[in-house]
Amino acid sequence: xxxxxxxxxxxAGFGGLAAARALKRAPVSVVMVDQFNYHTFQPLLxxxxxxxxxxxxxxxxxxxxxxxxxxxxxxxxxxxGADLGRRALRLHDGCEVAWDYLILSAGASSNDFGxxxxxxxxxxxxxxTEAMALRSHVIEQFExxxxxxxxxxxxxxxxxxVGGGPTGVEMAGALVELIDRVLVRDYPHxxxxxxxxxxxEMTDRxxxxxxxxxxxxxxxxxxxxxxxxxxxxxxxxxxxxGVRLKSGGTIPTRTLIWAAGVxxxxxxxxxxxxxxxxxxxxxxxxxxxxxxxxVFVIGDMAGSTDPEGQLHPQLAQVxxxxxxHAVKQILRQIEGQPTRExxxxxxxxxxxxxxxxxxxxxxxxxxxxxxxxxxxxWLFLHLMYLVGFRNRLNVFINWAYNYFTWDRSxxxxxxxxxxxxxxxxxxx
Amino acid sequence: xxxxxxxxxxxAGFGGLAAARALKRAPVSVVMVDQFNYHTFQPLLxxxxxxxxxxxxxxxxxxxxxxxxxxxxxxxxxxxGADLGRRALRLHDGCEVAWDYLILSAGASSNDFGxxxxxxxxxxxxxxTEAMALRSHVIEQFExxxxxxxxxxxxxxxxxxVGGGPTGVEMAGALVELIDRVLVRDYPHxxxxxxxxxxxEMTDRxxxxxxxxxxxxxxxxxxxxxxxxxxxxxxxxxxxxGVRLKSGGTIPTRTLIWAAGVxxxxxxxxxxxxxxxxxxxxxxxxxxxxxxxxVFVIGDMAGSTDPEGQLHPQLAQVxxxxxxHAVKQILRQIEGQPTRExxxxxxxxxxxxxxxxxxxxxxxxxxxxxxxxxxxxWLFLHLMYLVGFRNRLNVFINWAYNYFTWDRSxxxxxxxxxxxxxxxxxxx
Numbered sequence: 001x002x003x004x005x006x007x008x009x010x011x012a013g014f015g016g017l018a019a020a021r022a023l024k025r026a027p028v029s030v031v032m033v034d035q036f037n038y039h040t041f042q043p044l045l046x047x048x049x050x051x052x053x054x055x056x057x058x059x060x061x062x063x064x065x066x067x068x069x070x071x072x073x074x075x076x077x078x079x080x081g082a083d084l085g086r087r088a089l090r091l092h093d094g095c096e097v098a099w100d101y102l103i104l105s106a107g108a109s110s111n112d113f114g115x116x117x118x119x120x121x122x123x124x125x126x127x128x129t130e131a132m133a134l135r136s137h138v139i140e141q142f143e144x145x146x147x148x149x150x151x152x153x154x155x156x157x158x159x160x161x162v163g164g165g166p167t168g169v170e171m172a173g174a175l176v177e178l179i180d181r182v183l184v185r186d187y188p189h190x191x192x193x194x195x196x197x198x199x200x201e202m203t204d205r206x207x208x209x210x211x212x213x214x215x216x217x218x219x220x221x222x223x224x225x226x227x228x229x230x231x232x233x234x235x236x237x238x239x240x241x242g243v244r245l246k247s248g249g250t251i252p253t254r255t256l257i258w259a260a261g262v263x264x265x266x267x268x269x270x271x272x273x274x275x276x277x278x279x280x281x282x283x284x285x286x287x288x289x290x291x292x293x294x295v296f297v298i299g300d301m302a303g304s305t306d307p308e309g310q311l312h313p314q315l316a317q318v319x320x321x322x323x324x325h326a327v328k329q330i331l332r333q334i335e336g337q338p339t340r341e342x343x344x345x346x347x348x349x350x351x352x353x354x355x356x357x358x359x360x361x362x363x364x365x366x367x368x369x370x371x372x373x374x375x376x377x378w379l380f381l382h383l384m385y386l387v388g389f390r391n392r393l394n395v396f397i398n399w400a401y402n403y404f405t406w407d408r409s410x411x412x413x414x415x416x417x418x419x420x421x422x423x424x425x426x427x428x
Numbered sequence: 429x430x431x432x433x434x435x436x437x438x439x440a441g442f443g444g445l446a447a448a449r450a451l452k453r454a455p456v457s458v459v460m461v462d463q464f465n466y467h468t469f470q471p472l473l474x475x476x477x478x479x480x481x482x483x484x485x486x487x488x489x490x491x492x493x494x495x496x497x498x499x500x501x502x503x504x505x506x507x508x509g510a511d512l513g514r515r516a517l518r519l520h521d522g523c524e525v526a527w528d529y530l531i532l533s534a535g536a537s538s539n540d541f542g543x544x545x546x547x548x549x550x551x552x553x554x555x556x557t558e559a560m561a562l563r564s565h566v567i568e569q570f571e572x573x574x575x576x577x578x579x580x581x582x583x584x585x586x587x588x589x590v591g592g593g594p595t596g597v598e599m600a601g602a603l604v605e606l607i608d609r610v611l612v613r614d615y616p617h618x619x620x621x622x623x624x625x626x627x628x629e630m631t632d633r634x635x636x637x638x639x640x641x642x643x644x645x646x647x648x649x650x651x652x653x654x655x656x657x658x659x660x661x662x663x664x665x666x667x668x669x670g671v672r673l674k675s676g677g678t679i680p681t682r683t684l685i686w687a688a689g690v691x692x693x694x695x696x697x698x699x700x701x702x703x704x705x706x707x708x709x710x711x712x713x714x715x716x717x718x719x720x721x722x723v724f725v726i727g728d729m730a731g732s733t734d735p736e737g738q739l740h741p742q743l744a745q746v747x748x749x750x751x752x753h754a755v756k757q758i759l760r761q762i763e764g765q766p767t768r769e770x771x772x773x774x775x776x777x778x779x780x781x782x783x784x785x786x787x788x789x790x791x792x793x794x795x796x797x798x799x800x801x802x803x804x805x806w807l808f809l810h811l812m813y814l815v816g817f818r819n820r821l822n823v824f825i826n827w828a829y830n831y832f833t834w835d836r837s838x839x840x841x842x843x844x845x846x847x848x849x850x851x852x853x854x855x856x
Contacts, residue, residue, distance in 0.1 A: 037571060038840045056482040056838045063614035064835065073617060076571040078846045092846045095575060129843055143465060143504040147523060186491035189501060393829075394822050401821075407492065410484045412466045415557055418506045418520045 004029050004071075007330060008089065008099035010079055010267065012039045012062045015105035015299035015319030020072060022327035027334070029071050033089065033097060035078045037062055040128050041386055043316065046167060048131040049138070050174040051182070051411035052402055055128050057395050058386070079106070082271050084292055101294050101330045104271075104281070105323060108262035108300035108314060111278070117238030122258035125167055134257065136413040138175070141254060142183055143413070146190050155252025157195035160243055162235050163259035164201030165208070166351040169218055171257060172199045172227045173354035180226065181406045198228040198251060200235060202260075207359070209313060209349055214359040217370040221353045262314060264301045276303035277311060285341035286329050287322055293339070296329065298322030304342055312344055316385075321345065352378045355403065432457050432499075435758060436517065436527035438507055438695065440467045440490045443533035443727035443747030448500060450755035455762070457499050461517065461525060463506045465490055468556050469814060471744065474595060476559040477566070478602035479610070479839035480830055483556050485823050486814070507534070510699050512720055529722045529758045532699075532709070533751060536690035536728035536742060539706070545666030550686035553595055562685065564841040566603070569682060570611055571841070574618050583680025585623035588671055590663050591687035592629030593636065594779040597646055599685060600627045600655045601782035608654065609834045626656040626679060628663060630688075635787070637741060637777055642787040645798040649781045690742060692729045704731035705739060713769035714757050715750055721761065726750030732770055740772055744813075749773065780806045783831065 005028050009016045012034040023030050041058040048055050066072040077091035088096040110126050112118035123134045138159070145156045159175055161168045176197050184192045199206075199222065206222075206229070207215050222229055234246040235256070242252040264279035273289050274282040280303035282290060287304060289295040297303075299319030304312050312318045321344055329339040348362040358375030361368045369377055379399065386392050401407065433456050437444045440462040451458050469486040476483050494500040505519035516524040538554050540546035551562045566587070573584045587603055589596045604625050612620045627634075627650065634650075634657070635643050650657055662674040663684070670680040692707035701717050702710040708731035710718060715732060717723040725731075727747030732740050740746045749772055757767040776790040786803030789796045797805055807827065814820050829835065 035846055036841065036844060037567060054482050054484040055842070056484075056840060059840050061614070061839045064839070067613050075575060076568075076841070076844060076846070077575070091575075093575065132842075139465060140504075147503060147505065147519075147521065185495050186489070393825055397821055397825070411489045411492070412484060412487055413464065413504070414483070414560075418463055418504070 005100035005334060006031060006098070007101045007103065007327075008033065008097055009103045009105060010034075010089070011104070011106040011265075011299075011301075012036070013042070013105060013107045013299060013319060014316040015107075015323040016103070017065065018320040018323035019103050019105065019298070019327050020066065020069070020323075022324045023071065024069050026071070026327070026331055028101075028330075029073070030069075031073050031075055031097060031099075032062060032066075033075045033077055033079060033091070034062065035076070036128075037074070037076050038128075039065065042126070043166075044382065044386075045125050045128070045131040046171040046174055048128065048410075049125060049134040049171065050178045051135055051139070052174060052178075053395060053398055054410045055132055057391055057398065059128055060391060079267055079270075082267075084271060084273075084295065087294070099294075101333075102296070103323070103326050103330075104267065104289075104295065104297045104301055105299045105319060106265035106267045106301055107319075108264050108278070109266075110258055111261045111263035112258065113260060115235060115238065118235075118256070118258055121238040121240055122162075122256040124258055125171065126262070132414060135411070136415065137255060138178075139183075139411050139413050142187055142190070142192075146187050149190065152191070152194050155242060156254055157192070158251060158253040159195070159197045159255045159257065160235070160251055160253045161197070161199045161257045161259060163261065164199060164203070164206040164229075164231070165259065165261075166349075167259040168199055168201070168257075169206055169222065170352055171259060172197055172222055172229075173225065173352065173357070176222075176225050176227055177354045178411075182411065186411075196228060197226065198230060200230050200233050200245075202232070202234045204231050206231075207351060210351070210359060211361055211368055214361060214368065214370055217357075218351065218353055218359060221357045225354060262300065268297075268301055273297075280311065286339040287326050287342045288329065288339065293333065294330075296326035298326050304344075306344065315349070317347055318344055350374070350378045350381065433528035433762060434459060434526070435529045435531065435755075436461065436525055437531045437533060438462075438517070439532070439534040439693075439727075439729075440464070441470070441533060441535045441727060441747060442744040443535075443751040444531070445493065446748040446751035447531050447533065447726070447755050448494065448497070448751075450752045451499065452497050454499070454755070454759055456529075456758075457501070458497075459501050459503055459525060459527075460490060460494075461503045461505055461507060461519070462490065463504070464556075465502070465504050466556075467493065470554070471594075472810065472814075473553050473556070473559040474599040474602055476556065476838075477553060477562040477599065478606045479563055479567070480602060480606075481823060481826055482838050483560055485819050485826065487556055488819060507695055507698075510695075512699060512701075512717075512723065515722070527722075529761075530724070531751065531754050531758075532695065532717075532723065532725045532729055533727045533747060534693035534695045534729055535747075536692050536706070537694075538686055539689045539691035540686065541688060543663060543666065546663075546684070546686055549666040549668055550590075550684040552686055553599065554690070560842060563839070564843065565683060566606075567611075567839050567841050568844060570615055570618070570620075571844075574615055577618065580619070580622050583670055584682055585620070586679060586681040587623070587625045587683045587685065588663070588679055588681045589625070589627045589685045589687060591689065592627060592631070592634040592657075592659070593687065593689075594777075595687040596627055596629070596685075597634055597650065598780055599687060600625055600650055600657075601653065601780065601785070604650075604653050604655055605782045606839075610839065614839075624656060625654065626658060626681075628658050628661050628673075630660070630662045632659050634659075635779060638779070638787060639789055639796055642789060642796065642798055645785075646779065646781055646787060649785045653782060690728060696725075696729055701725075708739065714767040715754050715770045716757070716767065721767070722758075724754035724757065726754050732772075734772065743777070745775055746772055778802070778806045778809065 081090035110124040352358040358378040360377040509518035538552040780786040786806040788805040
């Protein structure tokens with residue numbers, strides 16, 4: 001049985017899932033390794049952080065996804081090392097996982113770009129636990145201000161987002177909506193209008209990869225909804241009670257949300273492979289690692305480029321197409337054929353800025369939507385991509401509920417931070 | 429505005445919610461204090477622990493429940509003390525909350541009955557975080573066994589439940605179902621049949637408060653589904669790798685689930701009021717605290733008794749009726765009328781043992797259902813009681829999905845415990 005070649009896939013993100021699925025009928029055995037036992041639908045993490053969706057609705061157990069795939073097995077584990085010569089990964093528990101072919105699709109993590117204090121004081125939006133922690137933290141600020149309104153003057157209801165890409169824009173839009181539509185009703189005795197959402201972007205534009213019209217639309221919608229957008233600005237230091245700005249001022253806040261960019265998974269470094277910008281692994285045109293034709297690197301970890309030499313954007317679609325491409329090349333190698341180069345087909349980009357306001361650009365059809373049409377397109381495509389029928393239905397109900405009632409039901413502080421002033425025994 | 433008397437309610441459980449709702453049109457201001465910002469539907473915690481429901485589906489933000497109640501306010505806080513003379517609660521942050529009338533409905537927590545090791549090694553099922561931790565823990569055992577099957581021989585797939593009341597019975601039924609129907613498909617390479625669920629009960633019967641026929645039905649169903657039920661047995665010590673039994677043997681296990689009983693919230697002790705069995709507060713027949721006619725104690729915290737002097741059972745219905753009763757007596761006091769004694773009207777008891785098997789006893793109608801009818805009755809009534817339209821609809825979908833697909837979608841290990849053997853840097 002184990003005479004079939006074994007393909008090991010590291011990472012259960014979009015790229016890893018696409019690769020495993022593409023191997024369904026292949027004469028190989030597949031082992032997927034991830035430190036979580038679930039796939040996270042990362043583009044919707046900001047909805048969890050703003051209480052619009054429940055964590056379980058954007059996560060799906062990996063073993064459940066591949067119930068019907070006979071050649072698939074899963075291994076829960078952190079990769080702590082790898083030996084490219086012996087072709088074996090080393091896991092947190094000391095066990096090894098040997099491969100004949102390896103697909104590295106471990107994604108990327110947040111990048112603080114060396115700004116002091118960010119690692120210690122910022123919230124990130126790359127994992128389910130981070131999104132849940134941010135949700136609790138935001139609601140806790142309102143509870144704290146309700147208990148002691150003087151905290152508002154010290155920035156308790158100021159929320160500062162750094163990074164004007166899709167994550168920052170979507171999070172800012174969802175956050176003002178949560179505050180102005182839902183929390184304002186939750187806290188009738190609190191002057192919620194004193195809350196501020198600030199979006200800080202280093203360059204002179206939001207949503208850089210989008211068309212100029214879409215970018216202007218996003219900026220206009222955010223500002224109309226009350227987001228304080230600051231272009232050509234940056235955070236130079238994060239402190240426990242605020243952020244220092246490049247322009248000289250400071251904003252008092254207890255909530256810094258860092259969406260400024262990502263860095264490839266540190267696994268890229270462990271492997272001793274050459275890295276390019278953002279810690280991404282330098283790859284051959286066929287996505288294999290230089291000198292290791294049996295190792296493929298895909299998605300956010302891969303330093304693959306378009307014909308002009310530009311690094312591919314770190315988007316789900318690049319990872320999905322990369323996963324399928326890597327599988328095809330592995331099968332070609334098994335059949336003794338030469339590999340082919342990876343060509344990314346851009347299906348378009350989308351973002352939503354909140355209720356009734358979205359952007360969708362479909363270059364293939366030469367179409368561009370903004371406003372409610374862009375938003376509906378965004379809703380529809382995200383529902384279609386969500387893994388699992390039940391998740392889709394629950395997400396649809398929650399969105400419909402949120403839309404028609406102007407409510408958010410998931411605004412729970414799962415583990416409130418109620419440390420007493422003198423460590424007294426808690427009750428109540 | 430603050431000339432109206434202020435009613436402070438401690439605890440957002442069934443009793444607290446019922447009391448706050450009953451005060452909706454009363455000429456008082458209401459402040460509810462809880463250490464969580466949500467109500468937990470405790471009877472379904474075992475469904476969260478067995479991946480049948482998502483945590484957010486059995487929890488509802490307190491402020492959301494009372495959006496439309498003008499005289500209501502909420503305070504997130506742990507009660508760390510109270511001064512009955514000055515009529516003020518002290519909270520974790522040093523703030524005080526003063527009352528004219530106080531309703532104590534802070535519930536109960538798990539009781540280890542002094543059995544050594546239970547506090548350190550057992551899982552409990554009284555809060556959402558405990559239920560989520562247990563869910564992660566159960567799945568982690570299967571992941572660990574998948575990585576190293578030798579662990580099965582050391583008890584990794586043995587699950588020991590202590591306590592044959594509704595919680596223990598429902599949890600045992602749901603757990604065998606999760607293992608035999610869902611996990612068996614998740615782990616095709618693992619001999620899941622070597623997993624054991626053991627239910628240990630000190631007395632000679634399960635579900636003591638139920639009719640003898642119902643009790644026999646529950647025992648028969650559990651045993652038919654593979655639960656190892658041990659009556660007249662007890663755990664005398666919990667160890668990291670197993671439990672020692674009264675009868676002399678040991679069971680190797682990494683999962684001890686303690687559902688043996690509860691103890692009133694320690695707040696009962698702080699107050700300096702007289703306590704009866706299980707730490708419950710001794711109360712007057714009208715549910716007021718002796719010597720403090722303006723303080724009412726309800727639900728699991730109250731040592732209220734039936735006409736024969738038996739303590740009331742610690743059930744949601746007792747708390748709900750107690751909350752409404754306390755409110756009526758407060759209003760009578762405001763109007764200068766004498767208070768009346770609390771009489772509990774037993775609407776019946778229900779439990780479910782898994783798919784198609786439930787028990788419902790309705791003494792008022794002199795009806796008793798077992799099997800699929802009892803199960804449907806249980807489903808229907810729990811759906812009706814669940815707070816919030818959206819929660820009801822999502823729960824219904826999840827149950828229907830689980831029922832027809834034999835699947836459970838929420839089987840996520842939110843924060844896996846993957847400590848490396850040498851503290852190496854994680855990745856992957």
